[in-house]
Amino acid sequence: MKSSTSLKMRLPALVLVLEIVIIALYAVFVTYDDDANAKLQNNQTNPMDNALYRDYPYFADVQVMIFIGFGCLLAFFRFYGFSGMVFNFLTATFAIQWAILIQGFFQFYYDGKIHLGVINLLNAEFACAVVLISFGAVLGKTSPVQLLIMALLEILVFAVTEWAVLKYIRINDAGGTILIHLFACYFGLGVSFVLYRPRLNNGHPKEITSYHSDILSVMGTLFLWIFWPSFNSALTFKGDDQHRAILHTFIGLSSSTITAFSLSALFNKRGKLTMADIQNVTLAGGVTVGASVDMMISPVAAYALGVMGCTACFLGYKYMTPFLAQRMRIQDQCGIHNLHGLTGLISSIAGICAILLATEETYGPSMYQIFSHRAPPEGDPKLLELQKLIPGLKPGLGRTARDQALYQLAAIVSTIAASAAGGVFTGLIMKLQFLASPSDEDCFDDQLFFDVPSDFASIEELKSGAISNEKGNVDKADSKV
């Protein structure tokens, strides 16, 4: 007997509890930060110097990526467009409001309050991106209730990991390669491992696209592509660091894109292009430049990273995703291990190389700003000297390049461990019967959780063979005649 998947009581009950908790926490703990507090404005403050004007443009760009980019990209299934786009909307919205609180406790908490500004929202959107990437691993097989539970727990594990890595290990990771992409990937794989559905290992009749869903999904890819430079540069230092981050991301994406096209044609039996490659593999360059995105790696290195990341990602889709599903019981629905895991590992290694190669000759004194943990510690006379050249330089830990490289490695290992463990744990919770998990046959089907309009092609039709998955040019009307 199938267990019920009605959202009638489950979803409202869960949302109600969450809202009561959030309202209580907001009421007790959240106040405005200095840039949003009317009381702190006076004749010393210039309105146009408000942090808003530095952060909001990047916040808005990331918003487009989260809601339109991910939303359209995840709507690529033929019978799962509503769910892909709308569950993304729900999950993202909840993840951000929850991350404002949880990250707030770890990063914006002082004087007994979480201090709220657009910068907090921007950080919360990155936390949200983590959840959405993990969502890709279980797309089509989860109820909205399960997704909210996933967001609830993933944000918690993420915020703790982020805090621990930034506070104790202290790394360079401007584009979020380690903390966003690797974390999201292994968390998602952990969840997917627990939610393994052996009967779906040979595919599902509804696991197909349609002409329009493919176009919609490419639009999502394009929006992600366009605003990725903003994503990778939103949290760097302002000025030349952010400038380089934008250049590298754009260059990496460019080389990645043309590489993806050529690999797609090369590996296709009939020498044609495959839309799934264009929807996913083109973006690999954006992740691959991440860990070194603000460093002086030179434009050609960004270009080469794009080509390498794209190739790894493409081969991952071709060979590794099937292997994971068949042998490791990890069904990675959207191939996040290729787009975020493999590229993330390459990016992390590139970041370590860039750290090892960094010299004052290349960076000038701002080396100690970018690699802030290499700055001399408080009290060191070299610090005073450097502060004359770079006003506002903060004391560091006096690490050598090699030290920093080892800390990066430690961060990679511990992030992967924490995320995989967190993912497995979260998967176990998500498996609880009353969370409305869809049965195997109801996967990838909007009808399960949506009232669908009358032109929604029915599953009955599919079963009766009206929709053929094999030959590209068989039309349903044709096959009926």
Added chain:
Amino acid sequence: MKSSTSLKMRLPALVLVLEIVIIALYAVFVTYDDDANAKLQNNQTNPMDNALYRDYPYFADVQVMIFIGFGCLLAFFRFYGFSGMVFNFLTATFAIQWAILIQGFFQFYYDGKIHLGVINLLNAEFACAVVLISFGAVLGKTSPVQLLIMALLEILVFAVTEWAVLKYIRINDAGGTILIHLFACYFGLGVSFVLYRPRLNNGHPKEITSYHSDILSVMGTLFLWIFWPSFNSALTFKGDDQHRAILHTFIGLSSSTITAFSLSALFNKRGKLTMADIQNVTLAGGVTVGASVDMMISPVAAYALGVMGCTACFLGYKYMTPFLAQRMRIQDQCGIHNLHGLTGLISSIAGICAILLATEETYGPSMYQIFSHRAPPEGDPKLLELQKLIPGLKPGLGRTARDQALYQLAAIVSTIAASAAGGVFTGLIMKLQFLASPSDEDCFDDQLFFDVPSDFASIEELKSGAISNEKGNVDKADSKV
């Protein structure tokens, strides 16, 4: 006999007249404002301080909302996608160019000229938003000629009302709750009241969506959602005020969205989600925080307003829209009374509460900037003292909080009265026979005003029962067999 709905002469004739009038007015009255005038630039002016850089980013965001957000959202009907998106384009374009002139006379006119800058365009876009909201009330039942006439008259009534309220009543309404949402709502209902079509009270066979139109419409919602913080904050003071406006709008939308999902599932017979709720009700929070969006209401209040506004909006769709149609002969096609009226009223009350609760302890001296009418009048010694703390503070009217609250109330009442009356009058004009109003059976059908491609599902097919509106999973091909 049906009256002709050919646009062949009507539309060109109307546009020609309008263009001649606009060109004449532009020629005689419009010049550049100081920031766009080459002659006024010299060694005292810094190009990067040009007002352009403060206003253009918000202008661009609102542009996306107007043309893509509204355009896609209004394309939700299955056979009315061309019309929804394209009439929105036409109406918006005309409304803005017309508002530049009309609002210009009331707000940017001095030395015998309307002075044009991006700030004028930004204001015109808000006037345009008013027209597009009202458009929602009569979607599917109006010709483009009627829509142009509506824009022509609504901009006039709006500009006069706005000028009178801002100049004589003087209110706080940063997010435009009163002047934009309430005005647009009651104007639209007024028009709809006059254009009442009794035969459509029990629905129309073409009043349905399709799988793709629903997805398109959600995309519109998402674009509106993403850029709503820019909309609500575009005309606040710069600095902390705008910062708060963005925070509150984002928080209000977030809580509103998850509430909308839970109510959608709760009230659905089978515990499923309804796309119409997700397309509309999720946005309620953006309107509800409007009237107090720049005030120090605290983040938790924005969160609670989102939940309240969303609940009122949802219940409005459920119970009030049918009631208005059946008993009050007001057919509110897109439910603007729920999304803009009910939420607008809640927002207005919240604004009044926020005004009554505002103290110098919370706001510091900038209280007299935000609540500018409470600032001491010219000559008051307290004004000089305050101006030392807040340079550039303008003299006010010395109102108390209670005074201001009463003026807000007066503005609400008079805006509703003016807009409803204006709407009824405009409706009467729009009813004139030669404006190509569609017959009842031709409503919600792109074929009336567009050359449609050959795959456009025909009304004949609909009538023959090939498209069933009742059961979600009946496919037209199926029902043919």
Added chain:
Amino acid sequence: MKSSTSLKMRLPALVLVLEIVIIALYAVFVTYDDDANAKLQNNQTNPMDNALYRDYPYFADVQVMIFIGFGCLLAFFRFYGFSGMVFNFLTATFAIQWAILIQGFFQFYYDGKIHLGVINLLNAEFACAVVLISFGAVLGKTSPVQLLIMALLEILVFAVTEWAVLKYIRINDAGGTILIHLFACYFGLGVSFVLYRPRLNNGHPKEITSYHSDILSVMGTLFLWIFWPSFNSALTFKGDDQHRAILHTFIGLSSSTITAFSLSALFNKRGKLTMADIQNVTLAGGVTVGASVDMMISPVAAYALGVMGCTACFLGYKYMTPFLAQRMRIQDQCGIHNLHGLTGLISSIAGICAILLATEETYGPSMYQIFSHRAPPEGDPKLLELQKLIPGLKPGLGRTARDQALYQLAAIVSTIAASAAGGVFTGLIMKLQFLASPSDEDCFDDQLFFDVPSDFASIEELKSGAISNEKGNVDKADSKV
């Protein structure tokens, strides 16, 4: 026998060669510009003064135009949506990375290196826009390999022409009317002339739209419309010049749009609107204001230019495109000669008029900044005087208005000549057999270069008459019964 159109070896081989060349050139020649170079930052540089913050917002807007705007607009064919959107993605991505190098050599090369900053990327996007406009002339009839070759050569010819015109002729062309629109148009027509396909002169059965492709295409138009002010103003002087550019572009587009609607209805047999007009002709105003976009032409002139450009463009589609195809063997698929050529010519003439009419009385001393070649030459005492009023004014050539007008004329003629010749030459290369050019019957069909999903309507179905192009309301299912 058809020649093979498999991309299996062709595309990867070409991309591999291009990538090796690009990597080599990047490695040897490309470094960071001053604003992206960490070494050059010190206590004298303010991070927030980085050129990034002036250029990036416009870069991002143009990105949306290039990838989403063009991408959706070009996806208007029913069976060619994948190709329209995806080939645009490929071509644009390659064109930009190539233009960074080629334009870099001509405009950003000093000390033996191309200096890379966001400004370089922004320029490269304009070069890319040139390629995409030309692409419109041959849409549906070219393989991705041919398109890459076209981009490769067109960027070369464009960069040389741009450099020669800017360095030797020296013109005013803020909106890129001459160098972008006229160049792109006549280059595209040149290519199209060589690739003439006589058998397609009477149309092709697949040269039709669908309901969804028309909507998608309008979305593209709307994105282009929204961000066109950024496009036209991205490379002007900052301050009042950019402010005017934005105002004029918006006004020109507005008047152009309502004119397009009225002409569409006026010239339609049944007085209905035609989607193709709305997709294309509405945009004419944006091109038409281009050449004088930053000048003090007065708002009414921008309005009138929008009306004129739109009218010319509309009549061009109606009468000139068929004439070119029938008599001149120029098959201009998307009518770029109407939207970019005719409007470009009108715009150029308007620009010349604006130059002839410019006086110090209207512009003040900043006349010599806008019309920089009219500034007094080095050593002229008037220059010193002017530099007191406009700090940073660069010495000019002391041209009179009439001089400058003649130079503009020279630029127009030589740009058209260079682009047409370049286009013909490029067309000859593109005709080479091994570039996978589609056969006449395979034109406008995604199946040639893509794996398509099972619901892709087949060409067989088309031939069997299941899809009728003539009557708007014949459904394929209907005609089968």
